[in-house]
Amino acid sequence: MPEEELRIWRAGPVTLVLISIFAVAAGIVIPVLAYLVYQNGSSPWLPGLLIVLSVLALLYVWRFGFHPRLRVSDQTVEIINPFRRYIFEWDDVTVIAPGENGLLIGTEDESAEAWCVQKSNLASRRGRLTRADRIADELLDILDLHHPPVENEESGVRIRRARPGESRLLARLERAASEDALAHIFPPQQYPYPVNAIAQRWRQLLSSRLTHAYLLEVRESPVGYVAFDSEIVHHLGVVPDHTRRGYGSTLLEFACMEIYAGGARDAFCWVLTNNHTARAFYRAQGWNETGERTKSEFPPHPQLLQMARRNPHAPRRSR
Numbered sequence: 001m002p003e004e005e006l007r008i009w010r011a012g013p014v015t016l017v018l019i020s021i022f023a024v025a026a027g028i029v030i031p032v033l034a035y036l037v038y039q040n041g042s043s044p045w046l047p048g049l050l051i052v053l054s055v056l057a058l059l060y061v062w063r064f065g066f067h068p069r070l071r072v073s074d075q076t077v078e079i080i081n082p083f084r085r086y087i088f089e090w091d092d093v094t095v096i097a098p099g100e101n102g103l104l105i106g107t108e109d110e111s112a113e114a115w116c117v118q119k120s121n122l123a124s125r126r127g128r129l130t131r132a133d134r135i136a137d138e139l140l141d142i143l144d145l146h147h148p149p150v151e152n153e154e155s156g157v158r159i160r161r162a163r164p165g166e167s168r169l170l171a172r173l174e175r176a177a178s179e180d181a182l183a184h185i186f187p188p189q190q191y192p193y194p195v196n197a198i199a200q201r202w203r204q205l206l207s208s209r210l211t212h213a214y215l216l217e218v219r220e221s222p223v224g225y226v227a228f229d230s231e232i233v234h235h236l237g238v239v240p241d242h243t244r245r246g247y248g249s250t251l252l253e254f255a256c257m258e259i260y261a262g263g264a265r266d267a268f269c270w271v272l273t274n275n276h277t278a279r280a281f282y283r284a285q286g287w288n289e290t291g292e293r294t295k296s297e298f299p300p301h302p303q304l305l306q307m308a309r310r311n312p313h314a315p316r317r318s319r
Contacts, residue, residue, distance in 0.1 A: 007138070008071050009069060009114075009117055009135055019066065023061045031050070031051060037050065064082050075089065076088060077105060077142075079112045079113075084112075088106070088107055092108075093106070097206060099119065099132075100118065100119065100120065103118075104207060106209035108209060117132050129165070133164070133165055136164060159250070159254055160215055161212075161213070161214055162206060162213040162215050164203075167202040169215075170213065173222060173239060174225065175198065177224075177240070181275075191298070205234075210229050211234065212227065213227040214226050214251070216238070216247055224238040224251055228258065228267075233259075233267060236255070248281065252282075264311060266309065266314075268306055270294065271304065271306075272303070272305075279305075287307040291306075294306075
């Protein structure tokens with residue numbers, strides 16, 4: 001069955017207008033100037049040079065202005081840049097996020113930036129929504145059709161993919177879930193919560209093709225989050241008003257199933273040594289301590305210990 005083409009995006013309207021003006025200047029004004037120079041009795045090399053420059057300018061305008069596009073069908077998303085074309089199948093896409101050099105689209109194997117859809121650094125720093133964000137949301141809506149959220153209509157619980165514009169939301173959820181619970185490890189009077197660093201970390205994570213972030217919503221209200229890659233559960237939390245309701249276990253099980261589906265023999269996580277509540281939670285979910293230790297990235301750099309849970313479907317090693 002042939003693919004159904006859904007949408008094509010090119011450069012933004014303002015960019016296309018500027019490119020068109022430049023194309024008119026290159027295609028009409030410069031040749032006219034060359035003709036006038038020639039008629040004025042000038043040496044033919046100068047009009048010839050102007051014609052060559054006009055042709056080169058038109059080729060540049062076409063290749064870098066009108067040629068780049070983003071084409072979407074029901075089966076693939078295609079990035080057409082000036083000198084290279086990328087085709088990703090929707091089933092393999094792991095990241096869609098606005099970027100300075102273009103809209104980032106990627107799988108676990110490769111990624112590319114669509115030059116025709118860009119977001120400035122200034123807009124990113126100010127948190128301003130742009131055309132790039134709107135296009136990313138449209139593409140993420142299509143991605144959700146291929147990887148639908150996990151929903152329980154009876155309980156109103158839904159686990160869905162976190163979107164690039166939700167880094168501040170995730171930072172707020174993580175702060176709510178951890179600040180008071182970890183006050184005995186990170187005394188707030190001595191070590192204020194690193195708001196900016198956590199927000200920046202989520203921004204980077206949501207643009208990663210190898211790490212996946214999900215939100216747990218209860219009747220469309222976000223109350224929990226989880227982030228993981230092919231082996232490690234990096235972040236997991238539930239806001240205080242919704243703890244002890246099984247949401248943390250649900251998120252952890254979801255992450256493990258995704259990790260195991262990728263073929264991992266074990267799932268891993270790192271837990272603060274003095275976070276006894278978290279250690280007990282993981283042990284109750286079938287996780288075991290491996291003995292590995294490292295230090296936290298945030299002052300006063302308390303110790304972290306590694307925990308692991310075996311994939312029950314992984315083949316056992318032969319003796």
